[in-house]
Amino acid sequence: MKRCLVLLALVLAPALHAAGFSGTVSHVTDGDSLWVRPAQGGAPVEIRLLDLDAPEGCQSWGPQARQALRGLVLHQGVHVRTRGTDDYGRQLARIELRGADVGRWLVRNGHAWSASFKGRAGPYAALEKQARQEHKGLWALPGALQPRSFRRRFGSCRGPELP
Numbered sequence: 001m002k003r004c005l006v007l008l009a010l011v012l013a014p015a016l017h018a019a020g021f022s023g024t025v026s027h028v029t030d031g032d033s034l035w036v037r038p039a040q041g042g043a044p045v046e047i048r049l050l051d052l053d054a055p056e057g058c059q060s061w062g063p064q065a066r067q068a069l070r071g072l073v074l075h076q077g078v079h080v081r082t083r084g085t086d087d088y089g090r091q092l093a094r095i096e097l098r099g100a101d102v103g104r105w106l107v108r109n110g111h112a113w114s115a116s117f118k119g120r121a122g123p124y125a126a127l128e129k130q131a132r133q134e135h136k137g138l139w140a141l142p143g144a145l146q147p148r149s150f151r152r153r154f155g156s157c158r159g160p161e162l163p
Contacts, residue, residue, distance in 0.1 A: 020081045021045075025073040030057050031065025031111055033090060034073065036080055047080060048090040049103045051122050053147045054112040058157035060145075061138035065111040068137075072105065073097055110137020113146055 026044045027035040031054025035044040054069075055062040073095070082093040095102040106112040107124040110131040114124035132139045145153075 020079060022077065022079050024075060024077055026075075028066060028070040028074055031055060031062065031069055031106065034069065034095075036078060036095075039077075045080070046088075046090040047082075047093045047095065048086050048088070049106070049112075050083060050092050050094050051115050051124055052103045052107055052112040053115055054106065055138060055144075056147055056150055056157050059147065059150050060141055061111070062157075064137065065106070068109065068111045069102070069106060073102060078102070107131065108136075110134075110139045 021036075021038050021040070023036040023038040023045070025034055026037045029035070029046075032049045032052055034047050034049075036047055037044045054065040057063065057066060076097055079096045080091070080093045081096075082091045084092050086092055103112070104124060104127060107114050108127040108131055114122040114128040116122050116125070131137060138144045
C-alpha cells in the first residue's frame with residue numbers, strides 16, 4: 001500500500017507543479033526570455049522558455065534570435081504552461097501561440113539550441129538537426145557556440161532589463 005501511495009505521488013507531482021494561464025506578451029528580453037501580462041490582471045510574469053537555449057544577446061545571432069521571438073509573439077495573446085522557476089526567479093514555461101509551441105518554432109528556424117538533459121537529447125533535438133542540415137538561422141554561421149559554452153568562456157551579458 002505504501003509503495004502505491006509513493007508511486008501515485010510521483011505520477012501526480014508534475015501535474016501539481018504545472019500551472020497555466022493566458023496573457024499577452026508585453027516584452028521580449030532575449031531569444032528565450034519574455035514577459036507575459038496575465039489576462040486576469042496583475043503584473044507581467046517573467047518567463048524563461050523550457051527545453052531550449054538561445055544565443056546570448058551579445059553573442060553571434062543573439063540579436064536575431066531576440067528579434068525573431070519579438071516578431072512572433074510581442075503583443076500577442078499566448079497560453080503559458082509553467083513548471084517551476086530558474087535561478088534568476090523566472091518562471092520556466094512552454095508558451096503556445098494560437099496552439100503552436102513557440103519553442104518548437106524557435107529551434108526549427110535556427111534561433112535556439114534544443115536543450116539536452118544529462119546527456120539525453122531534448123524534445124526539440126530532431127528539429128535542431130533539421131535546422132542544422134538546412135543551415136537555418138544561427139546554423140548559417142561558422143562555429144556556432146552553444147550559449148552555456150559562451151557563458152563559461154566570456155560570462156553572461158544578461159543585464160537588468162525590465163519591461
